[in-house]
Amino acid sequence: MAIELLDEHEQGERVRDWLRRNGLGLLAGVALGLAIIGGWQWWQRQQLAERMQVGESYQAALASIRAGQLDQGRTRAAALRDGAYGTLVALDLAKAELEAGDRDAAIVTLEQAADGADPAFDAVRRQRLARLLIDAGRAEEATELLAGAGDVGGLEALGDARFALDRRDQAREAYAEALRGLDANAPQRRLLELKLTQAGGTPPQPETI
Known part of the structure; x- marks a missing residue:
């Protein structure tokens, strides 16, 4: 029993000694953790x-x-x-x-x-701006604005800008690419087909798109 008590005493001394040596660091770690949590909550409230x-x-x-x-x-x-x-x-x-x-x-x-x-919002902004530029006789600026467009609306507007500049081959390319991105029953499909025809192209059959 004496050995067991001595072991418990030694263990207690070791714990107290460890706390004396590491207590400050332990408290600092706890304080840091609380500060991080508080800072995160503050940032969330600010946002x-x-x-x-x-x-x-x-x-x-x-x-x-x-x-x-x-x-x-x-x-x-x-x-x-x-x-x-x-x-x-x-x-x-x-x-x-x-x-x-x-x-x-x-x-x-x-x-x-x-x-x-949101890229979708900016795509709409570019399309509307391009159409206003075309209407104002600034179709070249509209083509620059829509360079690299990959959405249907952007490609259609790009085709309109090229058509306004009498670049019919390039206009056909844009209209045809826009049509390839449309469902066969899309409401704007008929208008795009008319634009492609006006530019000298032939609308593709829906089943081949």
């Missing part, structure tokens, strides 16, 4: 607050645009230039400017909008 603030700013800009207060809408949109909300508000503002008869202002709005976080 949530920022997202809510951006969402509210977007709604305020949208309200101004829909109320026809375009100058105020432009000011609010400028604060949202980065990210997906910036692209969305630019699309809304450009639409309102175009409806107000100010095509040039709509072009500037879409040109100044930064690439959105």
Whole structure:
């Protein structure tokens, strides 16, 4: 029994000795862990607050645009230039400017909008901007804007820009590629086929696409 008590005593001394030597580091590790957890929670709260603030700013800009207060809408949109909300508000503002008869202002709005976080939003922005540029007699700029387009809408707009420049061979290529990306029953298919025909091409049969 004495040996067992002695062993327990020795073990206790070893534990106390280990704590004396490593206690400060242990406490520092615990403090660091708590600080990391607290910092992560703080960062999450900050991110949530920022997202809510951006969402509210977007709604305020949208309200101004829909109320026809375009100058105020432009000011609010400028604060949202980065990210997906910036692209969305630019699309809304450009639409309102175009409806107000100010095509040039709509072009500037879409040109100044930064690439959105969502590639789909930015693809729409580029398509709309390209069509406005074509309408303004700036088809060459539209072809540069759509260089490398791979979506159906972008390819169709690229074909329109090339057709406006009388580059019919290149227009046919863009229209044909756009058709290859469309389902046989897609509503815009007929219009694309007409454009391809007008450019001197022959629409492919749906079953061969």
